[in-house]
Amino acid sequence: MPSELVYEYMRIDHLPHIWCAGCGNGTLMHDIVVALDDLIRDKESGITRENVVIVSGIGCSARAAGYLDFSSIHTTHGRAIAFATGIKIANPNLHVIVVTGDGDCSAIGGNHLIHAARRNLDLTVVVFNNTTYGMTGGQYSPTTPQFDTAATAPYGVIDRPFNIAELAAGAGASFTASGDVFHTKETIRQIRNGILHHGFSLIECHSICPTYYGRKNRKGSAVDMLKYQKEHGLIRSAYDRLPADKKKDYYPVGSLTENGYPEFTDLYSYIIKSAQSQGPLDRSPRRDVVMPGTGTHLTKDRYEMRLAGSGGQGVILASVILAEAAVIEGKNAIQSQSYGPEARGGTCRAEAILGEKPLGYSKVSRPHFLLALTQASLDKYSGNLADDAFVLIDSSLTAPEGLTARTVSLPILKTARDVVGKSMTANIVALGAINGLLRLFPEEVLQEAVKRHIPGGTEELNLRALKEGEALAAQAVQA
Amino acid sequence: MANVLMQGNEAVVEGAIAAGMRFFAGYPITPSTEIAEGASRRLPQVGGHFVQMEDELASMAAVIGASTTGAKSITATSGPGFSLKQENIGYACLAEIPCVIVDVQRCGPSTGLPTSPSQGDYMQARWGTHGDHPMIALSPSSVAETYRLAIRAFNLSEKYRTPVILLMDEIVGHMREGIRIPTPDEIEIVNRREAGNYGAYKFAYRVPEGKISLGMRPFGEGSRYNMTGLMHDYSGFPVNSPVITHELMERIMHKISDHLDDILETEEYRMEDAEYAVACFGGTARAARDAVDAAREQGIKAGMWRPVTVWPFPEESLKKAAANLKGILMAEHNYGQMLLEVERCVRGGVPIEFIGRVDGTVIPPSEILEKLQAMHAGGAEGHHAK
Numbered sequence: 001m002p003s004e005l006v007y008e009y010m011r012i013d014h015l016p017h018i019w020c021a022g023c024g025n026g027t028l029m030h031d032i033v034v035a036l037d038d039l040i041r042d043k044e045s046g047i048t049r050e051n052v053v054i055v056s057g058i059g060c061s062a063r064a065a066g067y068l069d070f071s072s073i074h075t076t077h078g079r080a081i082a083f084a085t086g087i088k089i090a091n092p093n094l095h096v097i098v099v100t101g102d103g104d105c106s107a108i109g110g111n112h113l114i115h116a117a118r119r120n121l122d123l124t125v126v127v128f129n130n131t132t133y134g135m136t137g138g139q140y141s142p143t144t145p146q147f148d149t150a151a152t153a154p155y156g157v158i159d160r161p162f163n164i165a166e167l168a169a170g171a172g173a174s175f176t177a178s179g180d181v182f183h184t185k186e187t188i189r190q191i192r193n194g195i196l197h198h199g200f201s202l203i204e205c206h207s208i209c210p211t212y213y214g215r216k217n218r219k220g221s222a223v224d225m226l227k228y229q230k231e232h233g234l235i236r237s238a239y240d241r242l243p244a245d246k247k248k249d250y251y252p253v254g255s256l257t258e259n260g261y262p263e264f265t266d267l268y269s270y271i272i273k274s275a276q277s278q279g280p281l282d283r284s285p286r287r288d289v290v291m292p293g294t295g296t297h298l299t300k301d302r303y304e305m306r307l308a309g310s311g312g313q314g315v316i317l318a319s320v321i322l323a324e325a326a327v328i329e330g331k332n333a334i335q336s337q338s339y340g341p342e343a344r345g346g347t348c349r350a351e352a353i354l355g356e357k358p359l360g361y362s363k364v365s366r367p368h369f370l371l372a373l374t375q376a377s378l379d380k381y382s383g384n385l386a387d388d389a390f391v392l393i394d395s396s397l398t399a400p401e402g403l404t405a406r407t408v409s410l411p412i413l414k415t416a417r418d419v420v421g422k423s424m425t426a427n428i429v430a431l432g433a434i435n436g437l438l439r440l441f442p443e444e445v446l447q448e449a450v451k452r453h454i455p456g457g458t459e460e461l462n463l464r465a466l467k468e469g470e471a472l473a474a475q476a477v478q479a
Numbered sequence: 480m481a482n483v484l485m486q487g488n489e490a491v492v493e494g495a496i497a498a499g500m501r502f503f504a505g506y507p508i509t510p511s512t513e514i515a516e517g518a519s520r521r522l523p524q525v526g527g528h529f530v531q532m533e534d535e536l537a538s539m540a541a542v543i544g545a546s547t548t549g550a551k552s553i554t555a556t557s558g559p560g561f562s563l564k565q566e567n568i569g570y571a572c573l574a575e576i577p578c579v580i581v582d583v584q585r586c587g588p589s590t591g592l593p594t595s596p597s598q599g600d601y602m603q604a605r606w607g608t609h610g611d612h613p614m615i616a617l618s619p620s621s622v623a624e625t626y627r628l629a630i631r632a633f634n635l636s637e638k639y640r641t642p643v644i645l646l647m648d649e650i651v652g653h654m655r656e657g658i659r660i661p662t663p664d665e666i667e668i669v670n671r672r673e674a675g676n677y678g679a680y681k682f683a684y685r686v687p688e689g690k691i692s693l694g695m696r697p698f699g700e701g702s703r704y705n706m707t708g709l710m711h712d713y714s715g716f717p718v719n720s721p722v723i724t725h726e727l728m729e730r731i732m733h734k735i736s737d738h739l740d741d742i743l744e745t746e747e748y749r750m751e752d753a754e755y756a757v758a759c760f761g762g763t764a765r766a767a768r769d770a771v772d773a774a775r776e777q778g779i780k781a782g783m784w785r786p787v788t789v790w791p792f793p794e795e796s797l798k799k800a801a802a803n804l805k806g807i808l809m810a811e812h813n814y815g816q817m818l819l820e821v822e823r824c825v826r827g828g829v830p831i832e833f834i835g836r837v838d839g840t841v842i843p844p845s846e847i848l849e850k851l852q853a854m855h856a857g858g859a860e861g862h863h864a865k
């Protein structure tokens with residue numbers, strides 16, 4: 001019976017496998033095959049030869065992927081669960097089984113393990129826990145028992161070990177269980193249930209590494225190590241009945257946790273549904289807007305504008321709207337802004353460069369126009385202006401001594417607060433004022449640009465703010 | 480004719496989706512974060528999947544994993560995260576799994592200046608992962624070009640079954656510019672060449688006669704085969720053989736180096752009669768073009784030579800351009816990484832001057848112009864990084 005399964009599900013031309021005589025990995029790999037065979041025969045399970053993918057990392061254990069005749073990918077050390085995450089999310093119809101070692105999944109890959117468990121992504125992780133790094137020659141792993149020796153712990157391991165099944169359960173895995181090499185029937189049952197379980201499942205299988213762990217810790221032959229499993233592995237119910245002080249001499253075989261948390265790809269399918277039912281949120285590709293009466297007011301090849309204020313006043317949005325308006329008009333525009341610490345609190349700077357011709361350099365060097373909404377930003381940015389620069393400031397500010405550029409001061413903040421009724425609209429009031437003074441764009445173009453960038457439901461408010469800004473400018477021009 | 484104001488990072492997302500990208504895995508990092516944010520919003524709208532992973536190692540792994548199912552996959556990051564992705568980028572090179580990695584370069588090393596521009600990952604893009612490996616990297620200088628190159632990155636990646644790096648910089652990633660979104664019929668899309676359903680497939684890693692690279696049947700669609708980051712035979716099974724290793728390495732290197740005509744792209748600006756050329760890449764080109772225009776106004780015959788495909792380095796194109804030059808001015812935001820390539824290709828044939836900026840600010844046109852003036856007057860004094 002077993003040999004038939006070997007012919008059916010293994011890449012026999014690549015056998016015999018590389019594992020040492022007496023290694024537990026062969027038995028555990030066979031357990032996976034038996035579990036899969038059972039599920040594939042059961043038409044109800046939905047599992048077929050074609051929709052299973054075996055993913056492994058690096059280690060002795062990881063070589064199992066190459067021997068199993070399914071779609072298989074042998075990845076990099078520690079990352080098997082992360083590769084599997086991509087496979088499962090991109091195609092939720094696949095049944096993704098990760099074969100991994102204790103080092104692979106709980107040392108270098110520990111972060112991926114806990115996060116996949118937390119997401120409750122439907123992967124089945126089968127850990128071949130031999131309590132050592134077999135592949136690299138018996139160094140200690142995160143599951144080596146404390147005070148045992150290893151190639152890198154000649155005086156004994158002082159780290160405390162992980163219990164991988166409990167670690168996964170603690171991280172949110174919705175199915176965890178343990179198995180070993182000796183208790184085949186129960187181990188196969190747990191692997192089978194883990195594959196069937198819809199959510200993150202982990203089966204920690206105690207393996208046997210006679211070559212390194214066994215030899216270094218005087219555990220005897222492979223047969224002795226198997227005998228140890230026979231005597232110390234207890235089916236979960238029996239283990240649970242043990243008095244507390246006895247438990248440390250035994251380990252459980254069987255189910256640890258099982259619950260029905262919602263699964264990641266199921267939840268993501270709701271996201272897809274809701275994103276699609278909301279219709280395209282995207283701003284692109286957008287309709288070509290042909291504005292009526294597009295008479296250009298913007299004549300410079302390169303017109304550099306700097307808008308400054310404090311974080312939260314919306315100068316960035318204002319610069320985006322200016323650039324957008326230029327784009328609507330078929331002109332060129334570049335928008336950029338300060339990021340990072342500079343953009344949090346303190347002064348905030350945003351720039352728009354507008355021009356008839358294609359624009360090169362993306363930074364403003366000597367602005368033709370400066371808007372300042374706070375004293376700090378005015379003081380900071382009023383130097384180094386272009387010769388014919390124009391400055392617009394809020395009327396609460398005082399122009400610095402040396403400022404020679406033409407300067408207009410308008411009650412922008414006050415108008416937003418008292419006339420429009422929302423301080424938040426100061427940036428839009430400012431835009432109205434800027435366009436009123438500079439005549440950069442036809443009014444409809446600026447309105448369209450504003451509409452593209454404001455939250456739904458605020459159109460009336462913002463267009464009113466724009467009008468009030470224009471009114472401010474008109475008064476100033478007349479005065 | 481521009482009709483949309485779009486940020487460079489946003490153009491990556493839109494271009495990639497136009498190319499058929501349906502999977503993104505990433506971890507937030509300035510100045511690339513808008514790519515992750517955009518992908519999280521846009522992908523579900525087109526039925527694709529977005530996942531924020533626990534780190535960049537995982538993101539790169541997930542992207543490769545997703546690609547094995549046939550999904551065109553992408554990740555985006557910046558300096559520190561790019562370093563973390565390197566091991567798995569090498570995996571994708573050897574296992575030949577198409578995917579696109581965006582690196583919006585920022586000022587480093589280490590955490591450096593997170594919001595400031597740099598081009599200091601130029602060599603990392605080529606040699607960041609260990610071992611010899613093929614690499615294609617593209618570097619845009621405008622928002623519209625970012626959109627176009629995001630598509631081209633996928634096309635090259637699928638055609639040659641290899642990872643492709645979109646090497647951006649903060650200059651382009653963070654600026655907004657007007658662009659006209661091409662209509663679907665204006666876009667060329669290259670899809671992965673499918674392989675048939677062979678059941679237990681022994682030749683997943685043998686290139687059929689007359690083809691450039693391997694076909695690939697997505698996992699889950701019948702063919703069962705193995706992929707590995709170990710040296711492998713035609714079946715994708717690990718081997719130790721020096722003969723097979725040599726053959727495999729030759730094949731993955733030559734699938735790129737034998738098709739440079741298809742892969743390489745350069746921009747030449749006012750180079751027809753140029754005596755002096757500014758060599759640069761990515762966002763630096765913007766100041767370079769302005770400086771070239773200004774120099775021309777002063778009677779200096781200047782031009783700009785810019786590799787758009789930055790890896791492989793367009794060696795022949797540079798050699799051809801250099802034949803008629805009196806001087807080359809390499810301008811880049813690092814200590815002279817592309818400069819090494821330029822020097823290697825020109826081999827002393829033309830004097831080379833250098834502007835390298837590593838202080839987190841952008842080289843302005845005036846600095847390039849001054850250097851061009853000095854070169855023209857014969858007064859430039861050899862290069863040094865500053």
Ligand SMILES: Cc1ncc(C[n+]2csc(CCOP(=O)(O)OP(=O)(O)O)c2C)c(N)n1
Pocket residue numbers: 058059060061062077100101102103104105128130132133134135136141
């Ligand atoms: C990034 C990286 N670091 C280290 C290694 C070397 N390495 C290969 S396997 C391994 C340990 C494997 O131990 P485990 O996961 O427990 O599997 P086992 O071999 O015991 O089955 C190590 C450290 C590697 N391949 N890659």
Ligand code: SF4
Pocket residue numbers: 018019020022023024025060061130134135208209210211212
């Ligand atoms: S070293 Fe240990 S784990 Fe690796 S094959 Fe040998 S016995 Fe098995």
